[in-house]
Amino acid sequence: MPHDHSDHDNHLDPIEARVRALETILTRKGLVDPAAMDRIIETYSEDVGPKNGAQVVARAWAEPDFADWLAQDATAAITSMGFSGRQGEHMQAVFNTDGVHNLVVCTLCSCYPWPVLGLPPTWYKSPEYRSRAVYEPRAVLAEFGVTLREGQQVRVWDSTAELRYLVIPQRPAGSDGLSQAQLAELVTRDSMIGAGLAQVPT
Amino acid sequence: MTRPEHPFDAPWQAQAFALTLALHEQGLFTWGEWTAALSDALGADAQDGAMYYQCWVFALERLIDQKTGTTEAQRANLAHAWRRAAQATPHGEPIKLENDPEASLICQ
Known part of the structure; x- marks a missing residue:
């Protein structure tokens, strides 16, 4: 918690009180059910996260047929693995290759594929990332420690309320013979935004 | 940058998030209406996580006023x-x- 309340009695910050006021109004109107809200919070705090996306990427590396499906209809391919829900209705998978590195941003707000990546990291929501990813993606990538190959093109994808992107990073060298579960361990959240690469097995 | 982050820094942020989803599921607004409201509120102010959810709450208040007459x-x-x-x-x-x-x- 950001504040220490030990020196006085119960206290609500103005923003906390505003949120409670909204909840009260909406509950009285019958528009929200507090129990349903608790379920939503639990789901997004614990169950949904980048481990889901990592499983999708690992399967795409291991099964060429699945990779093809993902390329053609990412929404269906991802839903088939049980990952669906809000902000995942229309997905597109973009594959990194020797020639192209993909980077995802939402310039307008913070659209992000929740079912496969969970909620976005703080930096993804910052105005700095939202603008610089578009006009100087190479500099942004360098700050994330991503070195591009000579001649490798950067393609920046701007998410919208209608379409979300999942970057499929390149399968790292030395990962032959690993199981899908082991492969998934190599797939970081940042690599699925394009702000990182998959880890090399040690 | 790859360290795991908890999605919410404080309970009120999680509450505001859950309210938004619950209202959308009730059909009070479309997701497009929500993202438009949020991007309006964000402008260039959301420098960090706390400001981001402050803007989120502001956007939600506006949209609820518009839709329910509060x-x-x-x-x-x-x-x-x-x-x-x-x-x-x-x-x-x-x-x-x-x-x-x-x-x-x-x-x-």
Whole structure:
């Protein structure tokens, strides 16, 4: 918690009180059910996260047929693995290759594929990332420690309320013979935004 | 940059998030309406995680006013009531709106 309340009695910050006021109004109107809200919070705090996306990427590396499906209809391919829900209705998978590195941003707000990546990291929501990813993606990538190959093109994808992107990073060298579960361990959240690469097995 | 981050820094952020999803699921607004409201509120102000959710709450208040006819005054009165209730609640006990000492004046 950001504040220490030990020196006085119960206290609500103005923003906390505003949120409670909204909840009260909406509950009285019958528009929200507090129990349903608790379920939503639990789901997004614990169950949904980048481990889901990592499983999708690992399967795409291991099964060429699945990779093809993902390329053609990412929404269906991802839903088939049980990952669906809000902000995942229309997905597109973009594959990194020797020639192209993909980077995802939402310039307008913070659209992000929740079912496969969970909620976005703080930096993804910052105005700095939202603008610089578009006009100087190479500099942004360098700050994330991503070195591009000579001649490798950067393609920046701007998410919208209608379409979300999942970057499929390149399968790292030395990962032959690993199981899908082991492969998934190599797939970081940042690599699925394009702000990182998959880890090399040690 | 790859360290795991908890999605919410404080319970109110999680509450605001859950309210938004619940209202959308109820059909109060489309997801496009929500992202438009959020991007309007964000502007260039959301420098860090806390400001991001401050903007989120602002956007949600606007959209709820627009869709349900609530007013800023109603929301402010209730928020004040919640703060008075908090002050009147002994430390360690859950804060309830009924604890507001002026409750009889504003809660119909």
